[in-house]
Amino acid sequence: TMKISPRPLFALLPLIPAASYAVNDQNEGSVLSQDVDTGAFRFSWNGTTGRTYFILFSETLMSWDYLPIIEQGAGESLVYGLTVSSGTDKFFLRLRYTDQPATDPYTADFDADGIPNGWEIENGLNPFNAADATQLTGGLTYLELYQQSLGAGGDPLEANPLGLVVYTP
DSSP states (O other): OOOOOOOOOOOOOOOOGGGGTTTOOOOTTTEEEEEEOOOOEEEEEEEOTOOOEEEEEEESSSEEEEEEEEEOOSSSSEEEEEEOOOSSSSSEEEEEEOOOOSSSSTTTTTTTTTSSSSHHTTTTOTTTTTTGGGOTTTTTEEEHHHHHHTTOOTTTOOTTOOOOOOOOO
């Protein structure tokens, strides 16, 4: 299951039939559907081979946050389930992708700031913005915070500031 927030959310995303998919389609043929009985959402898209995908969500369309998902395309559909809790009447999803090669996109560093993509997403940063590594938090830069998290046995990827839970339906 995936909790977006402690508030109910309603997803607004154009439903695009998979048959209309083209490689240059910015939405990659994405489809968002909802199970009438359970209320769970299913978000799927066509994963182009060689692309790395990120999912962003927003409640306002003014600011966007990354879901803790980094997925590589392999020429087949990618599917995630989402469940939502109570509060807001809407939310929005969009895909972001890159064609930068990566053996493991979670540990890769697409913005070359010294912080892996996965750690950036889990800590509310943008894996495509190197400047956020120098922002201060609690008297340290995010790069220093990441470097300190590597020692003393703590798992820096364990925390999820967005409270999201993702599952594969």
